[in-house]
Amino acid sequence: MxxxxxxxxxETATEVVPGGVVVSARGRVSSGTAGAFAAALTTxxxxxxxxxxxxxxxxxxxGPGIVALRDAGAAGVxxxxxxxxxxxxxxxxELAGLLDGTVQVEATxxxxxxxxxxxx
Numbered sequence: 001m002x003x004x005x006x007x008x009x010x011e012t013a014t015e016v017v018p019g020g021v022v023v024s025a026r027g028r029v030s031s032g033t034a035g036a037f038a039a040a041l042t043t044x045x046x047x048x049x050x051x052x053x054x055x056x057x058x059x060x061x062x063g064p065g066i067v068a069l070r071d072a073g074a075a076g077v078x079x080x081x082x083x084x085x086x087x088x089x090x091x092x093x094e095l096a097g098l099l100d101g102t103v104q105v106e107a108t109x110x111x112x113x114x115x116x117x118x119x120x
Contacts (some may be wrong), residue, residue: 004112009027009028010026010058012019012026012036013024014044017086017116020049020051020052020079020102021049021050023043023051023053023054024108025040025054025057026057028061029060029062029064029065029068030060030062030065031062033066034062036069040066041053041068045075046078049076050080050081051081052081052113053072053080053081053082053083054084055083055084055086055089056083056086058086059088059089060088061089066092066096069103072103073118080104081106081115082105082112083105083107084108086099094117097117
């Protein structure tokens with residue numbers, strides 16, 4: 001008996017806010033979806049201000065997603081704030097060494113937004 005193959009999907013949305021950009025993700029960041037995730041982060045990091053990466057809706061992240069987050073953090077050292085980590089994703093990022101100061105981490109989107117500088 002064959003089981004139906006599950007498809008993991010990922011949706012991203014980008015919103016410009018005073019002092020930066022918020023990239024929200026919903027779904028699973030796997031080898032099949034990490035390319036789109038990385039593209040959204042690259043575009044956001046190319047702009048001015050800080051980038052808030054809201055992972056509240058992400059319940060799984062594989063190696064390619066970790067690489068995308070690491071690259072985003074390296075491209076904008078001190079400018080990237082990750083928020084909304086579910087426990088499984090937090091553990092994955094911690095084990096990968098990404099939470100060692102490469103990026104800032106806040107519990108909520110509101111807390112991350114409060115850290116953005118106001119544009120003048």
